[in-house]
Amino acid sequence: MSKLRVAVLGAKGRMGSEAVRAVEGADDMELVAALGSEDPRNTLTDAGAQVAVDLTRPDAVMGNLEFCLANGIHAVVGTTGWTEERLETLRGLLAASPGTGVLIAPNFGIGAVLTMRFAQQAARFFESVEVVELHHPNKADAPSGTAARTAQLIGEARRAADLPAQPDATTTALDGARGADVDGVPVHAVRLRGLVAHQEVLFGDEGETLTIRHDSLHRSSFMPGVLLGVRRVPETPGLTFGLENFLDLD
Numbered sequence: 001m002s003k004l005r006v007a008v009l010g011a012k013g014r015m016g017s018e019a020v021r022a023v024e025g026a027d028d029m030e031l032v033a034a035l036g037s038e039d040p041r042n043t044l045t046d047a048g049a050q051v052a053v054d055l056t057r058p059d060a061v062m063g064n065l066e067f068c069l070a071n072g073i074h075a076v077v078g079t080t081g082w083t084e085e086r087l088e089t090l091r092g093l094l095a096a097s098p099g100t101g102v103l104i105a106p107n108f109g110i111g112a113v114l115t116m117r118f119a120q121q122a123a124r125f126f127e128s129v130e131v132v133e134l135h136h137p138n139k140a141d142a143p144s145g146t147a148a149r150t151a152q153l154i155g156e157a158r159r160a161a162d163l164p165a166q167p168d169a170t171t172t173a174l175d176g177a178r179g180a181d182v183d184g185v186p187v188h189a190v191r192l193r194g195l196v197a198h199q200e201v202l203f204g205d206e207g208e209t210l211t212i213r214h215d216s217l218h219r220s221s222f223m224p225g226v227l228l229g230v231r232r233v234p235e236t237p238g239l240t241f242g243l244e245n246f247l248d249l250d
């Protein structure tokens with residue numbers, strides 16, 4: 001069987017360099033290009049890439065995807081910064097390239113995917129909920145894509161259960177003290193030297209609390225998810241949002 005021809009964008013970055021090693025170590029894949037910010041995108045077509053893994057920056061990913069979709073290259077995207085508006089633009093690009101697949105994974109770690117699923121399940125049972133994400137201080141965006149997605153899933157589950165807005169009697173606060181409001185859920189971002197990627201989802205109700213915590217202690221934790229995405233995306237045209245769609249969680 002011929003090997004999947006894979007390119008990594010952002011190849012010199014923290015995640016990209018790990019992805020380069022993972023692709024090189026996969027028996028069914030061949031790393032055909034490893035691009036940094038200075039490399040022209042046509043390196044991808046010249047190398048005959050079938051799947052591009054984007055681990056760049058929120059301000060770079062859309063241009064990369066435009067190029068990939070215009071050239072029928074499937075994409076596995078770990079880069080963050082996805083708003084509904086950006087997703088809509090991407091859906092438009094995909095409509096013009098119907099056989100091509102894009103996976104956007106807010107988090108490739110199985111523990112993080114499970115955290116989101118468990119939080120979604122717990123959401124309707126608790127009056128209060130807050131999300132705290134904790135990352136290394138070189139991270140460009142806040143809150144993390146994972147925290148934003150977690151809060152969105154919780155918000156959807158609360159609405160589906162007809163829960164009211166959660167109680168919060170704060171009338172005076174320093175700016176930012178209550179975190180960012182994502183879909184009615186306060187999200188707090190910690191940046192601390194020594195950390196990699198961590199998240200706590202705190203639920204509370206009368207007389208009890210529930211904490212769901214996940215820790216990525218090394219970026220190798222994301223690599224099985226990246227490789228799964230690379231294997232599955234060529235057979236999955238259109239937009240897939242979330243690695244859970246490629247996992248049998250139920």
Ligand SMILES: NC(=O)C1=CN([C@@H]2O[C@H](COP(=O)(O)OP(=O)(O)OC[C@H]3O[C@@H](n4cnc5c(N)ncnc54)[C@H](OP(=O)(O)O)[C@@H]3O)[C@@H](O)[C@H]2O)C=CC1
Nearest residue numbers: 010012013014015036037055056060078079080106107108
């Ligand atoms: N989904 C997931 O599981 C995970 C997602 N991430 C996300 O991945 C992204 C990257 O994170 P991280 O590796 O820590 O960031 P880094 O800053 O370490 O790496 C980003 C790399 O992308 C390069 N780059 C920027 N623009 C382009 C471009 N147009 N083409 C090719 N390369 C480019 C940068 O090069 P230069 O320095 O020259 O600008 C840099 O080497 C972030 O959005 C982060 O949130 C991170 C971890 C897990």
Ligand SMILES: O=C(O)C1=N[C@H](C(=O)O)C[C@H](O)C1
Nearest residue numbers: 080106107139144145146197
């Ligand atoms: O930048 C990071 O490091 C990470 N980014 C992703 C995010 O924003 O959710 C995934 C993980 O948290 C690590």
